[in-house]
């Protein structure tokens with residue numbers, strides 16, 4: 001009699017939503033459009049978004065990534081990254097006569113606005129985030145003098161937008177024990193994309209023998225997705241930049257593989273991971289939908305203005321011909 005296998009069938013679960021958020025899409029487009037409009041080079045302060053492939057591709061097209069605005073030649077065009085910058089950076093750029101395009105995500109800008117408002121109202125702000133991360137530097141730079149608790153009745157918290165939502169709330173609870181009057185930020189300071197991607201990975205993790213998160217090592221939200229996957233019950237979770245980083249041994253004995261990607265990850269990198277799995281006998285992925293996303297942010301206003309001017313110039317040239 002033929003032996004029948006009792007092993008569960010192989011399957012691939014794909015988180016939805018995953019990948020690009022509205023803020024990343026806008027920031028990457030801002031550099032692309034600036035290159036089209038002004039030609040190379042266009043300077044970009046810090047990585048426009050934390051993804052190795054995106055940065056390499058834009059660099060090939062003529063973007064020059066710098067760590068500091070002081071490295072940008074006077075009068076040149078510089079794009080500020082999606083993570084935001086402090087007012088001091090804006091001041092330095094103005095002093096150097098730089099033409100700036102601010103691709104700060106509008107959701108990060110909201111956190112900056114809250115920082116200014118809390119500081120103006122006399123609150124001490126407790127910033128929850130990773131020390132040294134650009135976004136944390138940008139937000140604390142909005143209220144650099146509000147870092148010592150002056151009045152325990154006037155303490156507020158803010159956070160980096162890409163942290164683990166559950167961990168952040170646990171931290172907030174701990175801070176509240178010390179400062180019962182702790183004030184929360186406005187609810188719309190929470191990033192929808194971070195929340196949605198974490199909820200989606202929670203959904204595909206409990207049954208997963210392996211979760212693959214596509215995203216770069218310095219991408220806070222991608223690293224958090226792998227942590228959230230393990231907390232949600234995945235037997236293993238690995239973050240990779242692309243399919244070439246998958247170790248074949250991870251697949252030993254693995255029936256269910258779940259796949260997701262961070263907010264700065266182009267979809268072709270996820271396609272590469274799915275193709276890798278298909279080539280190793282896994283079936284087509286089943287998408288697991290947990291939220292629909294339709295948010296789009298308009299390009300930075302200074303770029304829209306220049307694009308309008310360029311379009312008007314082209315029209316008048318055509319009329320003169």
Ligand code: SF4
Pocket residue numbers: 021022023024082105106107108161162191192193194221263
């Ligand atoms: Fe903006 Fe959220 Fe995307 Fe960060 S993860 S760029 S805050 S939408």
